[in-house]
Amino acid sequence: MEDKVNVPINSDTDIVTARQSGRELAAQIGFTSTDLAIIATSISELARNIVSYARTGEVVISVVQQGTKHGIMIVAKDRGPGIPDIEQAMKDGYSTAKGLGLGLPGTKRLMDEFEIVSAVRNGTTVTVKKWRR
Amino acid sequence: MEVPILKQGHYLIASIQSALTDADLLKLRDELVERVGRYRARGVIVDVTVLDVMDSFATRTLSAIANMVKLRGAETVIVGIQPEVAFAMVQLGLALSGVATALDLEEGLAYLQRKTKGNGGNHGR
C-alpha cells in the first residue's frame, strides 16, 4: 500500500491526474465518499492554481498520522511569481466562480488544516490536511 | 476526450463519459454552441453523472455554456450532479447560480419541455 504520490504539474491534464491519484490514496485510508469528493476538488483547485499562475510545479499527496488520527496531506508547490498579498487572496470576496482569485478561502474551509507560504518571485507552497473522522 | 453530443428532437444532449481536462471542457463548450446554431436547437442538456469532481473551472465553463447557448436562444440544464459533488461544490462556493439543474436526464427533458413550451424559434427571450 502506497503512502505517498508525487504529481508534477505542467498542464491541465496533470490536474486530472493529481486529483485522481489523490482520491485513490485517500480512499485507501477509508475516507467517506463525501470527503473524497472534497479532497479531490481541493487538489484540483490547488493544482489549477499552479497551472494558471506558475505554469509548473508539483503536488505531493501523502498519508499522515497524528496519534490515533489518520489523514491526508496535500502539498502544492511552485516556483512561480508568488502571491503579493496573501491576506487579500484569503478574503472570501475572491470568487473563483467568476474566475478571479485562487479558490484559497474555499479550500481552507474544506480542509481541516491549511497553511500557505508565498513570496514574490519566490514561489508558493500550500499545505493542507484532512483528517479521517 | 470527445464528449458525444446527441440530437433528440429540438434538444442536444451532451453525455460526459469520463473525467475532462480543461481543454476538453472548452472544446465541449465550443461544440455545443456551434451545434445549437447549426441545428437551431431549443435546449441543451449536459449530463455530468460520471464526474466525481466539479471544480471552479468546470463550473465556470458550464456557466459559460449556459450563457453562450442562451445568446442563441436556447435553454441549458445541467443534470446528474452527484450528492457528494454537490456538497463539495457548495462548500467551495460554487453554486452554479443562474444555471438550471435537474436530477437526471428524464427530469432535464421534462424541464426543457416546460421551459420551451410555445417557444417558436430561437428568438425567444
Next chain:
Amino acid sequence: MSNKPRQPTTIQESSNIQPTTALLRELVSHLRQNRTQLREEWARRIVEARLLTAMSNDEIFAEATSVYDNYVEVLETGSVEALQAYARNLSERIIPRGVETHEVLGIVLLLRDVLARSLFSKYQTDFALLNRVLDAYEPAANRIANTVAVGFVQERERIIRQQQEAIRELSTPVLQVRDRLLILPIIGVVDPQRARQLTEQLLRGIRSNRAKVIVIDITGVPSVDSKVANHLVQTVEASRLLGATVIVTGLSPEIAQTLVTIGVDLGKMNTVGDLQGGIEEAEHLLGYKVIASGEPTAQVEEE
C-alpha cells in the same frame, strides 16, 4: 535472598540513582513474594469500597490478579507499553459492562495504597530507608495510575463518539411523504457535525427518492449559530444542484435574524410559516391539487 542496601551515611547518598534502582528491585521482589496476600487484600477492599459492582467477585479477583501482575512488572521494568496495552484491553471489556471512570481510578488507587502500606510496614523501623523506598515507589506508582486512567478514558471517548454517530443517524429520518416530496423534521440542537450529516443524508435521499421538493422543518430547533445557518444555506444550494426545491418551515424570529446577519437574503430562500403550510406549498409546487370533498366528515379518517 535479598540484598539489603547499606545504610546511607550521608543524605547525599539517598539521591544516588543506583541504590534507588536496586531498591526498586527489592520492592518488586517483596511485592511478588507477598503477591497472594496483597492481591486478596486489594480485592477485598475493592468490594468494600463498592467498586466494580457490575462484576462478580470471581471476575474481580481474576482482573485483580492480572492488574497486580502487570503493575508489579511495570514497577520492575519501567516499561508502560505492556500496561497501556493491558489497560486498553481491560477498558474494552469492562466499559460495555457499565464500569465507570471513577471505579477504574478507584481500584488503581486502592492497589497503590495496599502496596504502599505493605512497604510501610516492612520498612517502618528505618525512617530514612522508608523515605528512599517511597522516593523509588511514588513516581512509578503515579505513572501507572495515570496510564490506566488515561487508557480507560480514551477508550470511553472512542465509544461515545461511535454512539453519537449512530444516534445522529437515527435522529434525523428523511421522510418520504408523497411522491417526489421529502420532509426533514429537525429536532434539537444542531451542531456543525450534525448539520453536515443531515445534509449528506438529505442529498442521498433526494437522489434515491428522486425528490423534487424538500420541506425542512426547523420548528424544533431552538437556535443556530452562524456556522449552522451557513450549513442550512448550503443545504438549500446543494439540493438545488440535484434539481430539488427546498422549503424551510418553522423559522423562528431568532433564527431568521441569524440568517439575515450572515447575509442570507431571506427573500431568496423559500420559507413558509409552519410545517402544514410548507407541505401545502410543496404540493402546490408539485402540481398536486388537494380537492375538498362535498361532505367534510366523509374522506378524512380520524381516530
